[in-house]
Amino acid sequence: MRSLVLLSVATALLVFSGCSSKEPVVDTNAQEVQAPVVQEVEVVETEVVSVDDSMVDAQSNAMSMSDIENQLPAIYFAFDKFDVDAKMQEKISAAAAMGKGEASSYSVKLEGNCDEWGSDEYNFALGLKRADAVKKALVAEGIDASRVSMVSYGESNPVCSDKTQECWSKNRRVNFKLLP
Amino acid sequence: MKIIFSLFMLISLSFASDATIEVIKKVDSLPSLAVEDASVSYNDTYKMQFFKSLIADLNVISLFNVDRHYRTASYDDSSVVVENKDMNYVLRYSMIKGDNGALSVVLKLINADKEVFSKSYKVSNDKLFMFVSHAIAYDVNEFMGEPSVEWMKRKVIFSRIVAPQKSEIVIADYTLAYQHVIISGGFNVFPKWANRAQNSFYYTSLDGLTPTLKHVDVAKSKVTSVLSSDGMMICSDVSDDGKTLLLTMAKDGQPDIYTYNTTTQKYKRETFYGGIDVNAQFMNRDTIVFISSRLGYPNVFSKKLNTNQIEQRVYYGRSNSACSAHGEYIVYKSRETSNAFSDNTFNLHLISTKTDFIRRLTAVGVNEFPRFSRDGDAIIFIKNYKSQSSIGIIRLNHNKNYLFPLKYGKLQSMDW
Numbered sequence: 001m002r003s004l005v006l007l008s009v010a011t012a013l014l015v016f017s018g019c020s021s022k023e024p025v026v027d028t029n030a031q032e033v034q035a036p037v038v039q040e041v042e043v044v045e046t047e048v049v050s051v052d053d054s055m056v057d058a059q060s061n062a063m064s065m066s067d068i069e070n071q072l073p074a075i076y077f078a079f080d081k082f083d084v085d086a087k088m089q090e091k092i093s094a095a096a097a098m099g100k101g102e103a104s105s106y107s108v109k110l111e112g113n114c115d116e117w118g119s120d121e122y123n124f125a126l127g128l129k130r131a132d133a134v135k136k137a138l139v140a141e142g143i144d145a146s147r148v149s150m151v152s153y154g155e156s157n158p159v160c161s162d163k164t165q166e167c168w169s170k171n172r173r174v175n176f177k178l179l180p
Numbered sequence: 181m182k183i184i185f186s187l188f189m190l191i192s193l194s195f196a197s198d199a200t201i202e203v204i205k206k207v208d209s210l211p212s213l214a215v216e217d218a219s220v221s222y223n224d225t226y227k228m229q230f231f232k233s234l235i236a237d238l239n240v241i242s243l244f245n246v247d248r249h250y251r252t253a254s255y256d257d258s259s260v261v262v263e264n265k266d267m268n269y270v271l272r273y274s275m276i277k278g279d280n281g282a283l284s285v286v287l288k289l290i291n292a293d294k295e296v297f298s299k300s301y302k303v304s305n306d307k308l309f310m311f312v313s314h315a316i317a318y319d320v321n322e323f324m325g326e327p328s329v330e331w332m333k334r335k336v337i338f339s340r341i342v343a344p345q346k347s348e349i350v351i352a353d354y355t356l357a358y359q360h361v362i363i364s365g366g367f368n369v370f371p372k373w374a375n376r377a378q379n380s381f382y383y384t385s386l387d388g389l390t391p392t393l394k395h396v397d398v399a400k401s402k403v404t405s406v407l408s409s410d411g412m413m414i415c416s417d418v419s420d421d422g423k424t425l426l427l428t429m430a431k432d433g434q435p436d437i438y439t440y441n442t443t444t445q446k447y448k449r450e451t452f453y454g455g456i457d458v459n460a461q462f463m464n465r466d467t468i469v470f471i472s473s474r475l476g477y478p479n480v481f482s483k484k485l486n487t488n489q490i491e492q493r494v495y496y497g498r499s500n501s502a503c504s505a506h507g508e509y510i511v512y513k514s515r516e517t518s519n520a521f522s523d524n525t526f527n528l529h530l531i532s533t534k535t536d537f538i539r540r541l542t543a544v545g546v547n548e549f550p551r552f553s554r555d556g557d558a559i560i561f562i563k564n565y566k567s568q569s570s571i572g573i574i575r576l577n578h579n580k581n582y583l584f585p586l587k588y589g590k591l592q593s594m595d596w
Binding site for chain 2: 122125151
């Protein structure tokens with residue numbers, strides 16, 4: 001019986017196999033290293049861009065998604081709190097203005113984060129309530145709620161890992177992530 | 181005077197089996213036990229690894245004063261080695277290397293020069309030696325006639341944060357000596373065993389657009405998506421029969437507790453409070469405990485399923501943000517300091533719903549994620565202290581805590 005239990009542990013860990021590349025990689029214990037077979041690779045395809053096509057319209061001021069994203073602020077919160085203070089409200093108003101302007105064609109994912117004090121569900125919920133507070137403020141500024149989605153990363157997505165007050169306050173934040 | 185005395189005796193006796201009352205240190209009264217290695221196979225490093233693992237396990241069963249000296253003997257010697265002659269018990273074992281990397285162990289327990297117990301063990305891979313050592317400790321405990329330490333043989337599943345938004349899900353033994361990364365790559369958190377047999381589990385994937393609960397069948401190596409929810413999606417607990425899940429979902433940014441029937445694949449909202457309701461755990465088939473911010477700070481409440489009866493369960497502590505229940509007992513995490521500017525201490529406390537006693541189970545650091553063993557004999561938890569993550573085991577009836585550190589990364593959550 002005992003050896004059966006141990007055997008089943010071993011078997012369970014052996015049989016796992018991989019998934020598609022988008023799925024998390026599931027490790028398999030059975031490792032057989034095979035020598036790579038030398039193959040001739042195909043000729044690299046090339047494409048010639050005509051002079052006309054290569055001209056980029058210099059007049060266009062359209063910013064890329066990542067450029068806009070970099071301009072969007074991070075919204076910071078007080079310890080154990082999820083209400084938006086006046087200073088952060090200004091930042092949200094600025095973000096909402098961008099949402100109606102240059103970012104109007106994108107959706108946004110609000111990522112709620114917490115400091116390191118706890119990895120439990122409550123901390124995740126706190127991160128989410130922070131994201132939700134920002135969402136409500138954006139909607140109040142006239143952003144369509146259907147363009148805003150939310151996720152909480154709890155304490156698992158720190159921008160700073162020092163044991164200082166400044167560091168912890170940097171981690172108690174909501175980030176804007178643009179989606180096409 | 182007589183009446184007062186008998187009243188006192190009556191009260192003491194009536195609380196005698198209450199786990200919230202601390203057990204006085206009884207180290208001196210424990211019998212002594214020495215361990216003798218009689219192995220011929222294997223090198224010194226391996227022998228020492230096994231010896232250390234066995235000593236740790238024998239300590240955790242909390243029945244002996246275990247001698248930590250490594251001594252060798254011949255397996256068939258009729259008497260114990262001279263240094264161990266005053267020991268109450270001597271455990272002698274021999275490891276034998278088998279075919280294809282298998283490991284066999286024979287052992288005998290000697291008491292007053294007589295063999296009182298013997299048994300042999302075998303694993304197919306000698307890297308799994310720690311499971312043999314756990315099994316030995318389990319059997320010695322059974323032989324001594326103590327309440328079962330079944331939990332010692334169970335597997336722990338945990339998620340480990342290795343970088344921002346990067347994590348691994350790992351299956352381990354309870355001491356973390358054996359670790360197998362079962363899911364790597366991506367951002368996956370909150371693993372939870374799906375059944376008693378521990379051959380499948382749930383976890384939350386945070387890689388997609390919305391958090392998704394996934395189910396992994398380990399034997400069939402099959403991953404399926406169960407449910408998604410905007411904002412938050414966590415499987416907090418699984419009923420004993422594996423048919424009902426307690427979920428935390430956040431439809432419209434509102435974290436609430438839901439029950440999910442795995443047969444009908446339908447969910448039902450259980451809490452309706454506008455703040456935070458999370459971390460639901462089965463207390464019994466019909467009652468759950470959970471964490472709610474309905475008093476303005478996180479605290480422990482209970483709800484009878486299929487009714488609207490909600491009851492506050494804990495009256496001590498200003499911020500109690502995680503809990504687990506077993507029968508009448510609730511263990512919860514409480515913030516002991518409230519400081520935005522320096523280190524905070526979070527301790528675990530044990531209460532009984534039948535008495536007013538509160539027992540503090542930990543002393544320093546951030547202690548969280550308490551989970552009762554299925555038999556209620558032990559509590560497993562995560563300790564983060566001075567940049568070190570460990571798994572802790574609390575033996576409630578022995579008043580002892582054991583820590584097993586994680587070599588790298590930070591423990592995010594776990595289940596056993």
